[in-house]
Amino acid sequence: xxxxxxxxxxxxxxxxxxxxxxxxxxxxxxxxxxxxxxxxxxxxxxxxxxxxxxxxxxxxxxxxxxxxxxxxxxxxxxxxxxxxxxxxxxxxxxxxxxxxxxxxxxxxxxxxxxxxxxxxxxxxxxxxxxxxxxxxxxxxxxxxxxxxxxxxxxxxxxxxxxxxxxxxxxxxxxxxxxxxxxxxxxxxxxxxxxxxxxxxxxxxxxxxxxxxxxxxxxxxxxxxxxxxxxxxxxxxxxxxxxxxxxxxxxxxxxxxxxxxxxxxxxxxxxxxxxxxxxxxxxxxxxxxxxxxxxxxxxxxxxxxxxxxxxxxxxxxxxxxxxxxxxxxxxxxxxxxxxxxxxxxxxxxxxxxxxxxxxxxxxxxxxxxxxxxxxxxxxxxxxxxxxxxxxxxxxxxxxxxxxxxxxxxxxxxxxxxxxxxxxxxxxxxxxxxxxxxxxxxxxxxxxxxxxxxxxxxxxxxxxxxxxxxxxxxxxxxxxxxxxxxxxxxxxxxxxxxxxxxxxxxxxxxxxxxxxxxxxxxxxxxxxxxxxxxxxxxxxxxxxxxxxxxxxxxxxxxxxxxxxxxxxxxxxxxxxxxxxxxxxxxxxxxxxxxxxxxxxxxxxxxxxxxxxxxxxxxxxxxxxxxxxxxxxxxxxxxxxxxxxxxxxx
Numbered sequence: 215x216x217x218x219x220x221x222x223x224x225x226x227x228x229x230x231x232x233x234x235x236x237x238x239x240x241x242x243x244x245x246x247x248x249x250x251x252x253x254x255x256x257x258x259x260x261x262x263x264x265x266x267x268x269x270x271x272x273x274x275x276x277x278x279x280x281x282x283x284x285x286x287x288x289x290x291x292x293x294x295x296x297x298x299x300x301x302x303x304x305x306x307x308x309x310x311x312x313x314x315x316x317x318x319x320x321x322x323x324x325x326x327x328x329x330x331x332x333x334x335x336x337x338x339x340x341x342x343x344x345x346x347x348x349x350x351x352x353x354x355x356x357x358x359x360x361x362x363x364x365x366x367x368x369x370x371x372x373x374x375x376x377x378x379x380x381x382x383x384x385x386x387x388x389x390x391x392x393x394x395x396x397x398x399x400x401x402x403x404x405x406x407x408x409x410x411x412x413x414x415x416x417x418x419x420x421x422x423x424x425x426x427x428x429x430x431x432x433x434x435x436x437x438x439x440x441x442x443x444x445x446x447x448x449x450x451x452x453x454x455x456x457x458x459x460x461x462x463x464x465x466x467x468x469x470x471x472x473x474x475x476x477x478x479x480x481x482x483x484x485x486x487x488x489x490x491x492x493x494x495x496x497x498x499x500x501x502x503x504x505x506x507x508x509x510x511x512x513x514x515x516x517x518x519x520x521x522x523x524x525x526x527x528x529x530x531x532x533x534x535x536x537x538x539x540x541x542x543x544x545x546x547x548x549x550x551x552x553x554x555x556x557x558x559x560x561x562x563x564x565x566x567x568x569x570x571x572x573x574x575x576x577x578x579x580x581x582x583x584x585x586x587x588x589x590x591x592x593x594x595x596x597x598x599x600x601x602x603x604x605x606x607x608x609x610x611x612x613x614x615x616x617x618x619x620x621x622x623x624x625x626x627x628x629x630x631x632x633x634x635x636x637x638x639x640x641x642x643x644x645x646x647x648x649x650x651x652x653x654x655x656x657x658x659x660x661x662x663x664x665x666x667x668x669x670x671x672x673x674x675x676x677x678x679x680x681x682x683x684x685x686x687x688x689x690x691x692x693x694x695x696x697x698x699x700x701x702x703x704x705x706x707x708x709x710x711x712x713x714x715x716x717x718x719x720x721x722x723x724x725x726x727x728x729x730x731x732x733x734x735x736x737x738x739x740x741x742x743x744x745x746x747x748x749x750x751x752x753x754x755x756x757x758x759x760x761x762x763x764x765x766x767x768x769x770x771x772x773x774x775x776x777x778x779x780x781x782x783x784x785x786x787x788x789x790x791x792x793x794x795x796x797x798x799x800x801x802x803x804x805x806x807x808x809x810x811x812x813x814x815x816x817x818x819x820x821x822x823x824x825x826x827x828x829x830x831x832x833x834x835x836x837x838x839x840x841x842x843x844x845x846x847x848x849x850x851x852x853x854x855x856x857x858x859x860x861x
Contacts (some may be wrong), residue, residue, distance in 0.1 A: 222252065225293060225315040228687035229322050234257035236275040236326070239466030244490075247462065250489045251321045254288035255314035257501040258460035263510040264334040266297045266308030268455050269320065270327035273696060274654070276464045278636020279715050280327070284308060285571070285702040288676075289683030291319060297335055304570055304704060310335065312510065323699070326462045329455035337405045348408040348452035352506060353384075353542050355415050356446035356456060357396040360431075365394070365486070369479040371422065371430055371443045372396045376476060378418050387506050388479050390486050392463035392471045396479075397445075397456065401506050408452040415447035462489060473502035484691055556663065557732030558584055558599050558626055566705035566722045569739070573726075575675065576701040576708035579719035579740055580658050581638040582630035583855045587611065587657065588664075589618040590627075598855030607854060610655050610694050617691040625689070626661035626729075637716050640832055641787070644851025648791045657695045663729055671729040680731065695848075707742070713743045746850070750858045752778055752809040753824040754800060757793075764793045765800075768849070769810070769822060770833065773861050777811035778827050781842065784819070787834075787849035799852075800825050830856045 219226045232245040270280040285306045286296065295310040311317055311328070320328065331347035355375055359368045372388050375398050379386040384400040391397055402411070419432035422445060431442045438444075463469045472487040472495075487495075495502075567574075584599045585608070592615045596604040608629055631643035632654040642653050662682045663670055670678055686697040701708040705722055712720045719742040727737035749770035757766035767785035771778040788796075803825040805854045808814065814822075832850040839845050 217554050218247070222318050223313045225291070225313075225317040225319075227291075227315060227322060229318075230687050230690040231693060234275065234693065236272070236324070237466065238275060238277045239467045240468070240488075246323075246489075247326070247468070248318060248321050250462070250468070250493065251317045252314055253493050254460050254496065255317050257496055257503075258317070258458070259311065259313070260501075260507040260510050261459045261503060262328060263310070263312050263331045263333075264336045265310070265330035266299060266335070267311055267320070267458075267509050268327070268329045269323075270464055271324045271326035272326050272464055273324045274636050274656075276326070276466060277634075278632065281463050281699065281715070282711065283699065283702065287323075287628065287699045288575075288679055289686065294319060304572075306702065318644050328458045328461045331408075331456045332411060332450050333452055334405075334827070349405045350408055350411050350450070351402050351405045353400045353402065353411045353415055353458055354449050355398045355418065356391070356442040356449050357398065358439070358446055359394050360442050360444060362441060363443060365390070365396070365484055366482050367429070368394075368396050368443050369484050371426075371445070372398050372479055373476065374422060374426075375418060375445075378421070385505065386502050388474045388476060389459050389503070390472050390474055390484070392459060392461075392465065392469035392486055393457075397459075399459075399503070399506055402600070405708075408450060412447060412450040415450050419445035419447040419521065422860070427471070434638050439465065460492065475502065498726050519560040556586065556624070557601065558586055559730045559732070559738060560599070560734040560736050561738035562720050562736045564736055564739045566709065566720065566739050566741045569703065569705040569722050571703035573724060574703065574722045575725055576703050576705065577660055577721045577723065578628050578658075578698055578701065578712055578717050579721050579742065580698075581629040581640045581718040582628045582643055582658075583853075584665070585627060585629045585855070586616065587625045587627065587659075587795070588623070589614060590622050592616070592619055600856050600860045602855055602857070604855060608655070608657075608848075611657055613692045613694050614657070614689070614710065617688055617695075621685070622664075622666050623657045623662060623685070624664040626663055627657050627659035629655065631655055631731045638718070640684060640850070641792075641851045644832070644854070645789070645792050645795065648795045649789060657693060659689055659697050661729065663731075671731060673728065674725065675723050675727045675729075676740065709741050709743070712741075717743065718746070719743045746832060747772075747826060747844070748853055748856065748861055749781065749784075749831055749833050750778055750827045751800070751825060751829045751831055752780070752827045752861065753822045754796075755783070755818070755821050756823070761793070764790075764797055768796075768831070769814075769818065770831065770844075770847075771810055771827070773858055774811065778809050779842075780810040780812065780814055781848060782844040784831075784833055784844075784849050785846045786847075789800060792849065792851075796852075799829070803828060827858055830858055830861065 218229060220229050235241055235242045236244050236247055269283045271283055272280050280532055286309055294316055295312055296559055297308050297310050298305050332352055332354055333350040336350040338347055357368050357372055372710055376386045379400045386398055388398040389397040401765055423430045423432040431438045432445050457471045459471050461471050468489045469486050470489050470492045472492050585596050588595045594612050594615045598604050630638040631646055633639045633642055634652045642651055646653055662678055689695045689697055700713055708720045722739045723739040751768050752771050753769040755766045757764045767783040769783055771780045805824050805826055808824050809827045830853040832853055833847045835844040835847040
């Protein structure tokens, strides 16, 4: 299903990849998620409307890891409300959802989980006031069952909390979290400071833990939670957030933080609910939390006269209008002829810790092949950073030709392979043609170099990113292509986010930087979470035992002024298919003498088969030995996009 536009509350929202499966457990598609969000909006909005929203995004569905996002990405529609919070390391601008259109836009961005604090903006004042001024009119206790503790035991503790709150004159409302536990909410008769709400919640948690020490704990220590229900009172702290009622979960199936009745919690067969169950219940009983949060006034929007008067528009019409407008904007000098062969701009190895969002943007560093793609009237050409034509290597990217009609464009990005866990795996990408592992190929686009004959290399990054954001719905209409969102800074936070998600690292780009083809510029800086190195294969030693008849280890080096400098042997990280393919590729390159400068150790050289140093490979290692060799190197794959002269 191609991209289109959906009209919600007078807003036209570009929606893409509607057939993408977001929940592999039952095949729920992005289309179904958008339908749920629209249907649940009236019930959900009162519980999040005056609260900044933090998101867990899953662009590849719940089969891959989440992308935790606080700050609004560039390209956010002007009509989405914002709220700025001052943190110790700077200010962060959060979205505030007030209408169904806001929820649909968040869902289109694959923000499946919406988390909000308990305090409300309209009770705490506007601007970026500190945590001490945050005020709330509700309390929450998060019941998190420890290992081997079932949902029914969790419900028994929730019923005890209900009784304590009732004795204090507070009405409470249970919500099964969609995960393992239960949230219990209560409404205060008048607003209180967040720290006061936290103190009340802690008192309840401590009293229950004291009364039932074998079943309940209020301790944050994970070791104290075994066989117990942990009562997380800290969710009321101003800096904390909780999954919003009616929000989807990032689980295998589309489970929901679902409001329940207290009678249901007394049922020993209590279970978590999915979004279909929740919609049925709303149809029958309405919002069970209606008395928890005040109703909100609807957001009235004027008709958007720049858009067609219909619910959806054809992507072709959208493409034409965007193409005409972008091409008409003042810009740099127009160029003619092909840009194929241009070398991509490269990032320097420089520190990123002190870099801030105001001057720098932070992107993920992806573990794949750097590829420039040119589209011209339905034709797609691909080439590597070394100028190697890779069009035939990735026939899947021809799909871009059908969605980009109307745009003659040069894109810069990374071709990656996602493994079954949703993480990029260079080894899988490099050896995908002779392995049976499941993988998903994707082209992650992060820059636009030329558009409709206009050379954008002299255009600042910030402007190029705006153009890329405008093109995103078109690019992502191809199931194989994505435009990854930016990471919130500062640099240290972005690097930690990448590390926590198992990414290769991050790239920091100066917002004012131009695109400098083929140059490694300090205006772009890379930070790697692992020690990776690109090496040249100069020979191999035969395998023994289980590897008899194939390769035991590769002999690798780095180009130096006098020749190829030997840096060690790589003997791990291979699959049997890798070894067979490598042996077949290296045998025709066999030569009679060592390609390395100097003399290698006799035990190594005596059994080596030497090869022409033509193949570049990617190796991961721990550090360097005192003799200048790689310590604990591991094979990752051949770099088809590079030549030895590029190192």
